[in-house]
Amino acid sequence: MRSLDFLSTDYLENPWPLYAHYRREQPIWWSDEIRMHCVFRYEHVHAILKDPRFTVEFPFRITEELFGRTLIDMEGPEHLRLRRKVAPLVGNANLAIFAREVSEPRITALVRAAAEQPPMEFMRAIAERVPTLMISEFLGFPLEDERWLFEQMMILMDHLDGKRGNRQEVYDVHTAVSAWLDGIIARLLSEGPGTRGFKRLIDGIRDETPETIKILYWTFLAGGIETSMCLLGNAATVLSRNPSWFEQLATVPSMARAILDEVLRFEPVQASTVRFASETLELGGVTIKRGQAVNLLLASAARDDSTFASPDVFDPTRTLSNSLSFAVGPHACVGKTFTMMNAEITLRTLWNTWQGVQPVEDAPAIIRGASFRKPHALFLKAKH
Template sequence: MSEVCLFNPYDPAFLADPYTTYRTLLNQAPLFKLPADFLQRSLSDTDWCLSRYEDVSLALRDRRFVREWENAKPAQAQAEAAANPHPTPPPMLQTYFAGMNSMMLFRDPPAHTRLRTLVNKAFTPIAIESLRPRITDLVEYLLQPLTSGSQVDLISEFALPLPVMVIAEMLGVAVADRDLFKSWSLRIARSIDATLSDPQVLQEAAEAYRDLSAYLKDVIADHRRHPREDILTNLIRAEEDGERLNEQELLSSCIILLVAGHETTTNLIGNGFWTLHRHPDARELWREQPEWSTSAVEEILRFEPPVQRTMRYVSDTVQMGDVLLSRGDSVYLLLAAANRDPAVFANPDVFDITRKPNRHLSFAAGIHFCLGAPLARLEGEIALTRLAQSSLVVDSDVPLWRNMTVLRGLEALQAHAE
């Protein structure tokens, strides 16, 4: 078997079923060196794939694995970059890259620590739990027209609008502008997928970032003038040792909340209902014993995670088994593979909503553990519990997956009410 065949996210067969590849990696090459320049947009000379739970968990928690290339760039790379600077991108792309790189998700301490501390003050457990009644109402509102008996697309008519509506209300966005939010979010999310390098994708993402930023600046200004009881007002008010989020940090926090929260929750709901379709016994158990709802959502997150992988740069020498990782190497952490490591999960390819413990890594771990995990879990639990109880059934056994490999979700899911 050639090296490329071990991990090829561009292969349509991988898009349809990445888990066969993950099983091969876990069995044959849990620490796999990718061919040179195989993954697009790589800044390093050496790229690794980690699939074993122990290794992925270590890389998520160990401070030698960083998010910012500048904190891992070898001296030679710094000299080469100074001698051969890349062409300066157009101003709009510069703004887009600067804005994305300022997001907490892509920062290391101490900047990350400061941002996380401030944003945590708005994302309190009480603030998230207070959304439960409203999310429940939105689920019922969206589900009602889907149970008339005609065929519906569960993604576009339920899984996609629900998190957008929730986030829009959290930010105080007008109902009429929710479709704009969806459009902006989708275009930015496509650019995050590491397998996409089409300049048109980046251009569309930059345009979406520009328009979304302009829109949010007006929303933030209105919230400053007229504070209200929502997450955005809490973000504006958040303070620690005299520090507050500046305008760019507020923008970045709102944008990552929209894009990450929207994409992952849409995929959680869609992937979850598809998985229940493939495992009717689990759906029946959930329907008869809704007390398994929390456990069921965790198993969906493990079994068919919305985020398949993340990445880090190596800032210092790291010994992993008999392999030495060097400063400047990049590592692709295959979260979805780690979630099926038989060393941690008994019968990892079996979908079991009663599985306990369930220490999956779908929300990452360490200092970058997903800030929106409580909200995603809450939305997923309410939405999927209701879907499990509904009369909706999926119409096809052939799923239509989106052409993305970092974020995994369905393009459409046709269903009807029996």
């Protein structure tokens, strides 16, 4: 059997044949290289995400080194309490007002300005900027720090993805962002509630200690920027190759979420996530020992033909109630509505501004990545 090399170009750019092979031949496979059980089938990934014997808590997790303590690394009553506390802030009612007052006007201005100079390099002009600006508005950051914040977060996310290895750099960036957050949180607490119609994150958590507020701020930074950039890049890549679906997203509001859900299944943003066994157990005929890590290949599960018929076909008409794009269980994504809403507004505005979008033929975009997947660059122009 071919061994899976998680940093090979083959794997990074076209993991689908390898995933299919492992799903069939060795659905739970121990990798000596990363010292984890790799889990490829939908049924096993789904079962582990829901199984309380698998935990996110583990000493010296890399995510804790990068972002400090966050919801991503917490279990138990405090984790549940904080999730419940932020739920109304990222729920439909609050975000509908945020969309009207912030997302629509800001994203429209950004897209229209970028569309004036075709061909557009979508990743730099739009995909990097929309998530950072929207998170900054929601968290109350000064917008003039947008570029700096994006660059700092990309350094940390590159470490998570195995692209960088300099620990001093991680320490320096973490320390700088942490001090910056301390200053912002102190200012927001002294200012009192905002005057806009929606609630910012701080408005729902200002009765918490500054330490807890910071945990939640870091959680949103870690969870919200890179992922949303990847969604925009993958969606623009897939849809510019499938223009009739791009047009439907822009013109048939009731179809937009189904189209984006299928983009996320077909070209997943988050390829994997990790859990640790809290006791020795059996799964799919394999013994997983207490303390061992399992690498859940969400991207492989998204193309598992036991769950999705013709999985290698992009088909927004399929039913996707069982998708794992945002995970399931106690750690399922809390930012789904936020990211889908902003992506829908961005792509609709781009299509409508140009009245049709197409890729620039001589610069085809390649979606690639280990933990997070996106095109490095994507050149687009108007249809006519």
